[in-house]
Structure formats: structure tokens, C-alpha cells
Amino acid sequence: MCAIVGVFGAKKASTVAYYSLFAMQHRGQEATGISVANGENIAVYKKKGMVADVFSQATLDNLEGTCAVGHNRYSTAGSDSAGDSQPVFAKYKLGEISVVHNGNLINKQEVRQELIDKGAIFQTDMDTENIIHLIAKSQEDSLVDRIKDMLTKIEGAYCLAIQSRSKMFVIRDRFGIRPLSLGKFKDGGYMVASETCAFDLVGAKFVRDVKPGEMLTFEEGQEPQSEMVFENVDFHPCAFEYIYFARPDSDIDGKNVYAMRLEMGKALARETPVEIDLVLPVPDSGVAAAKGYADELGVPFEMGIVRNHYVGRTFIEPTQAIRDLKVKMKLSPIKHLIKGKRVAIIDDSLVRGTTSTQIVRMLLDAGAKEVHMRIAAPEIKYPCRYGIDTPTKAELISANYTVEEIREKIGATSLGFLSIEGLTQSLGNERNYSLVSFDGKYFAGGNEDTTGCAGGC
Known part of the structure; x- marks a missing residue:
């Protein structure tokens, strides 16, 4: 779920990268970093914390150069130390290199052990460090060929921005699991980012999405050079990008996220209608789906739960104790709207059940007559191997209990999920979406993984 950005040909690339990462803060809050190349060397600055807290104007002024790569970290597993933040930088035979990565390498352990057997020394738990070792140890003569050699040895989900002292290379895996888009500045510079919302903030114009299996090479004085580095492209964009x-x-792969969530809400209403007085969203990611649900049923929609925006997203916090506390800190009901009403509360997903239990209890305490929980996504029954924090089946409530048992556990009057068919119809059946959390069909890396994600990006 990490955010990456790559900037090339911009006068103040570090500032562009900073604002881009700020726009994509929702994709990771644990650490952030930027590296800048000026043609002669690469400078790196990274720390634990959020973008606005880590970088000062003085820090950005010291990162001089026209090429920058940046990263917001969301850890799928492993350590949350400052050492596990990105970019990952190294000096090697051909000079200096810096790498940022969004995704999860499913063959991390096998590759790492092979590298260790050959004498490699690792300093982090990140799968991203495998990438830089593979490039450094490749016997190919040029960096571009070393990158291609590295790509033959890794499996899984990845969007990469790789920076040398004078060039930038951007790669999206052949499945296109994680999003990556290309933008252009009025003065001719380019950028890539995990989400197009970054373009809007820095004034870049969206050009197109990076294709699954494509590598873009950025070099001074030239237009980006495109090369398909995989013969067998099997596009599986992650449905969770639209859900959460x-x-x-x-816009992810040509589809607006808000519009897709609205359609999911409408489909949810058609599949799980209920007699209610009011529809409430769990803010903020449940808002569009709740609007669609209310519109389809012809029931009033109200922002009946107030969110404290100074508290981070509970899903990406690393410990359950912090998640529990932050639900209470983050959400507060408007009792005037809720008292005596039959309400439907719409959330984007249900993972562990902790948040849903507390929200239902909160609404009942606020005087709701009935609380009908509706989830604008299918039941999450399988761990994801491609970069979502659902480590084991034991933590997934839908993997261990029926819908009725979950309803009893969270205390709701009724509970309904969007079907897999309803989800795919909402997103558009023309694509083969990655639905592994819902159907357990692991298209990359073989069979179901019950141990969960092993990567650290």
C-alpha cells in the first residue's frame, strides 16, 4: 500500500516529491523519505513519521537536483524501524543507486537466502533490499540490463522507481497489481506517482497509466523511453485500491475511485436492502458507498458520525491495542440525528471486526433503535500476498465465522456484504481484478499463503 513518486527534469525535484508524498500520505504513515540526484551524486533523507513532520524547508533546500524519488511506508510485516524506511540507497560497481518500491515480493525469503549464501549482508527486513542487492551483484555491463536481470529473479507485486546519478527507471510488474501513473509538467519535466491525486497538487498533467510489464527510462534531453520487459502480461489490478x-x-487505471465506490454502494443496496430511516457512512472511505446505498434505496443520507482528522487511519496502525484506542479517539456520533432511528451504517470493508464492534456499540449508545451494518466489499477470507496488512487467517473474522456469527459478535441488528459478483460488476467486468482476499485465487506465486505477507515495504 506504500506510495512512491519519481520526478525527472524538474528544477526543484525534492519539493515536487514532497508535495506528492503529502498528497499520498494516506498510503502510509510509518516513515517517509526522498532521494535526489544531481548528475554527480545522490543525496538521501528519510525518517520515521509523516511527511509534514519529517521534512523542513531547509532539508528540502539541501536536496538539490532535478531527479527525485520518494516513498511513504506502510509495512505489511516485520520491523517498523527507521532503518526499514525508503528510499534504499547503495554505492556499487557502476556508481550510486536509490530504489523505492510499492508492493510485496512473494519470493523474498528464497531470494534473500540465496544472496546471503553468496556473501550478501542485509541491514533491513525489507524485501526492497533484495532488489538493490540483485542489481549490484548482476554481471551485466549496464544498469538497464542489470535491472532487467533483477526482474527475472523477483516475483509478486511491485511498482519501482530506480534512480542513478543521471537517469530514472520506472517499472510496473506484469500483473499491474499496484497502480502507477505518468504525468508531465508544462516545462517538460515528468513524474510518476502511485495515485493521480499527486498530479493535481503539483500541477502535473496526467498522461497515462504505466502499463503492466512496462519499464520507462528517463534521461536528460529525451522523451521517456518505453519498453515492455515482460512477454506475458496478465493484468490483475487490485480491487482493494477502489474499495479502500x-x-x-x-483515477486508478482509468476509473475514478469515487465513482466506483458509489456503484459499489448501489449494488450493495440492491443485494442487501433493509427498512431503515437513515444511512450513515463510516468516514471517510465509506462515504461514497453510503451515498450510493442511500440513493438506491431512496433513504436520507447523513454524515452522522464525526471524524477527528488529527488521528491516523486505524487499519494501518501496527498494533491492535493502538487500533482499539484510535477508534474511540477518531469517531463520534451526532446523537441528535441518530436517537430513535433505524440506521444503516456503511463501511468499506470488515477485516478483524474490532472497529465494527465499537461503531455498532457507539450508535446504540447514541440511541439508535436498530443498527444495520453493511459492508461495501465481499467477505475477506484469505490473506493477501501482494501488500495488504492481513497477515494470517486467524486475524480475518470472515475466515473463521459465518455472517450470522459475525453479526452476533459485533452486535448489529443485521449484517450484509457486497458479493464478489456485485463488486466486479461495479468495477466493470472487462478486467480480471485481483480478488485474492475474497476468493483465495493467487494468480502470482502459486497456492494460498496462510502465513501472510512477508515483505516490509
Whole structure:
């Protein structure tokens, strides 16, 4: 779920990268970093924390150069130390290199052990460090050929921005699991970012999405050079980008996130209608789906739960104790709207059940007559291997209980999920979406993984 950005040919590339990462803060809050190349060397600055807290104007002024790559970290597993933040930088035979990565390498352990057996020394738990070792140890003569060699040895989900002292290379895996888009500045510079909302903030014009299996090479004085580095492209964009990850104003692979969530809400209403007085969203990612649900049923929609925006997203916090506390800190009901009403509360997904239980209890305490929980996504029954924090089946409530048992556990009057068919119809059946969390069909890397994600990006 990390955010990456790559900027090339911009006068103040570090500032562009900073604002781009700020726009994509929702994709990771644990650490952030930027590296800048000026043709002669690469400078890196990264720390734990959020973008606005980590970078000062003085720091950005010291990162001089026209090429920058940046990263917001959301860890799928492993350490949350500052050492596990990105970009990952190294000096090697051909010079200096810096790498940022969004995704999860499913063969991380096998590759790492092979590298260790050959004498490699690792300093982090990140799968991203595998990438830089593979490039450094390749016997190919040029960096571009070393990158291609590296790509033959890794499997899984990845969007990469790789920076040398004078060039930038951008790659999207052959499945296109994670999003990546190309933008252009009026003065001719270019950027890539995980979400198009970053373009809007820095004044870049969307050009197109990076194709699955494509590598873009950026070099001074030239237009970006495109090369398909995989013969067998099998496009599986992640449905969770539309359900939860992305900002509603972003366009992911040509589809607006808000519009897709609205359609999911309408489909949910058709599949799980209920007699109610009011529809409420769980802010903020449940808003569009709740609007669609209310519109389809012809029931009033109200923002009946107030969110404290100074508290981070509970899903990406690393410990359950912090998640529990932050639900109470983050959400507060408007009792005037809720008292005596039959309400439907719409959320984007249900993972562990902790948040849903507290929200139902909160609404009942506020005087709701009935609380009908509706989830604008299918039941999450399988761990994801491609970069979502659902480590084991034991933590997934839908993997262990029936819908009725979950309803009893969370205390709702009724509970309904969007079907897989309803989801795919909402998104458009013309694509073969990655639905592994819902159907357990692992198209990359073989069979179901019950141990969960092993990567650290």
C-alpha cells in the first residue's frame, strides 16, 4: 500500500516529491523519505513519521537536483524501524543507486537466502533490499540490463522507481497489481506517482497509466523511453485500491475511485436492502458507498458520525491495542440525528471486526433503535500476498465465522456484504481484478499463503 513518486527534469525535484508524498500520505504513515540526484551524486533523507513532520524547508533546500524519488511506508510485516524506511540507497560497481518500491515480493525469503549464501549482508527486513542487492551483484555491463536481470529473479507485486546519478527507471510488474501513473509538467519535466491525486497538487498533467510489464527510462534531453520487459502480461489490478486504499479523487487505471465506490454502494443496496430511516457512512472511505446505498434505496443520507482528522487511519496502525484506542479517539456520533432511528451504517470493508464492534456499540449508545451494518466489499477470507496488512487467517473474522456469527459478535441488528459478483460488476467486468482476499485465487506465486505477507515495504 506504500506510495512512491519519481520526478525527472524538474528544477526543484525534492519539493515536487514532497508535495506528492503529502498528497499520498494516506498510503502510509510509518516513515517517509526522498532521494535526489544531481548528475554527480545522490543525496538521501528519510525518517520515521509523516511527511509534514519529517521534512523542513531547509532539508528540502539541501536536496538539490532535478531527479527525485520518494516513498511513504506502510509495512505489511516485520520491523517498523527507521532503518526499514525508503528510499534504499547503495554505492556499487557502476556508481550510486536509490530504489523505492510499492508492493510485496512473494519470493523474498528464497531470494534473500540465496544472496546471503553468496556473501550478501542485509541491514533491513525489507524485501526492497533484495532488489538493490540483485542489481549490484548482476554481471551485466549496464544498469538497464542489470535491472532487467533483477526482474527475472523477483516475483509478486511491485511498482519501482530506480534512480542513478543521471537517469530514472520506472517499472510496473506484469500483473499491474499496484497502480502507477505518468504525468508531465508544462516545462517538460515528468513524474510518476502511485495515485493521480499527486498530479493535481503539483500541477502535473496526467498522461497515462504505466502499463503492466512496462519499464520507462528517463534521461536528460529525451522523451521517456518505453519498453515492455515482460512477454506475458496478465493484468490483475487490485480491487482493494477502489474499495479502500486510494483517495476518492484519484483515477486508478482509468476509473475514478469515487465513482466506483458509489456503484459499489448501489449494488450493495440492491443485494442487501433493509427498512431503515437513515444511512450513515463510516468516514471517510465509506462515504461514497453510503451515498450510493442511500440513493438506491431512496433513504436520507447523513454524515452522522464525526471524524477527528488529527488521528491516523486505524487499519494501518501496527498494533491492535493502538487500533482499539484510535477508534474511540477518531469517531463520534451526532446523537441528535441518530436517537430513535433505524440506521444503516456503511463501511468499506470488515477485516478483524474490532472497529465494527465499537461503531455498532457507539450508535446504540447514541440511541439508535436498530443498527444495520453493511459492508461495501465481499467477505475477506484469505490473506493477501501482494501488500495488504492481513497477515494470517486467524486475524480475518470472515475466515473463521459465518455472517450470522459475525453479526452476533459485533452486535448489529443485521449484517450484509457486497458479493464478489456485485463488486466486479461495479468495477466493470472487462478486467480480471485481483480478488485474492475474497476468493483465495493467487494468480502470482502459486497456492494460498496462510502465513501472510512477508515483505516490509
